[in-house]
Amino acid sequence: MIEDKRWKGVYSFEDSPFIMEILTELRDEKTGPIPFRKGLVKLGRYMAYELTKTMEVERVPIKTPLEETTGTIVKDRRNVVIITVLRAAIPLMEGLIKVLDHARVGIVSASRGKAPKFEIEMRYVKVPQIREEDTVIVADPMIATGSTLIKVLEEVKKYGKAKRYVIVGVLAAPEGISRIKEAHPDVEMFVAAIDRELNDHGYILPGLGDAGDRAFGAPIKV
Numbered sequence: 001m002i003e004d005k006r007w008k009g010v011y012s013f014e015d016s017p018f019i020m021e022i023l024t025e026l027r028d029e030k031t032g033p034i035p036f037r038k039g040l041v042k043l044g045r046y047m048a049y050e051l052t053k054t055m056e057v058e059r060v061p062i063k064t065p066l067e068e069t070t071g072t073i074v075k076d077r078r079n080v081v082i083i084t085v086l087r088a089a090i091p092l093m094e095g096l097i098k099v100l101d102h103a104r105v106g107i108v109s110a111s112r113g114k115a116p117k118f119e120i121e122m123r124y125v126k127v128p129q130i131r132e133e134d135t136v137i138v139a140d141p142m143i144a145t146g147s148t149l150i151k152v153l154e155e156v157k158k159y160g161k162a163k164r165y166v167i168v169g170v171l172a173a174p175e176g177i178s179r180i181k182e183a184h185p186d187v188e189m190f191v192a193a194i195d196r197e198l199n200d201h202g203y204i205l206p207g208l209g210d211a212g213d214r215a216f217g218a219p220i221k222v
């Protein structure tokens with residue numbers, strides 16, 4: 001995990017060869033929906049494991065069958081709310097919750113309109129009460145213009161003040177990170193990698209394409 005020099009509290013996993021190998025499979029246009037979804041689940045699991053290294057731990061007395069000793073509990077792991085941003089975060093959340101198994105889960109729908117406005121439509125919001133001891137993890141694989149997560153965080157913050165707000169994603173564009181950090185300076189970000197730029201349609205380059213479509217198939221209009 002490395003903190004990017006451009007922003008405080010923004011980390012990538014470009015120093016982790018295994019996470020980079022999973023990302024490489026996701027980027028590959030030849031990867032179909034089944035391995036694509038499995039790759040997102042794997043990333044969720046490993047990124048959650050890495051995230052526990054930043055969490056508060058507690059030393060506790062325990063008794064083995066042989067003697068008394070001291071063990072470790074990741075205290076913050078018990079106070080997690082994962083916000084799943086539909087659609088693409090579904091497999092990522094499945095991986096996160098394997099490690100963060102005590103998590104309460106909020107579901108938010110967000111659909112990004114076309115360039116140049118990229119208006120965000122949020123229709124479905126189901127978020128549990130957020131408590132002061134909670135770490136709120138907002139899961140969304142793609143952070144492009146940042147508009148989706150700015151709006152999701154505004155909404156989520158209405159449900160109570162948390163100890164930490166953390167975004168877990170796969171790829172982020174520098175423009176999106178800057179916009180999110182400006183709107184929500186208190187937010188930490190953990191992404192597999194930070195890519196170069198956005199194209200005119202708001203897609204991340206080199207990126208991996210449309211994460212929702214690659215995981216679930218392209219929707220049609222009827």
Ligand SMILES: O=P(O)(O)OC[C@H]1O[C@H](OP(=O)(O)OP(=O)(O)O)[C@H](O)[C@@H]1O
Nearest residue numbers: 087088111112143144145146147148212
């Ligand atoms: O940072 P932004 O520019 O806001 O873009 C990122 C958003 O775009 C994608 O969702 P999309 O609207 O395509 O919905 P989907 O997950 O249903 O495909 C992605 O999953 C993010 O939520």
Ligand SMILES: O=c1cc[nH]c(=O)[nH]1
Nearest residue numbers: 144203204209210211
């Ligand atoms: O590159 C991008 C940008 C937004 N949403 C995606 O799924 N991919």
Ligand SMILES: [Mg+2]
Nearest residue numbers: 210211212213
């Ligand atoms: Mg999409």
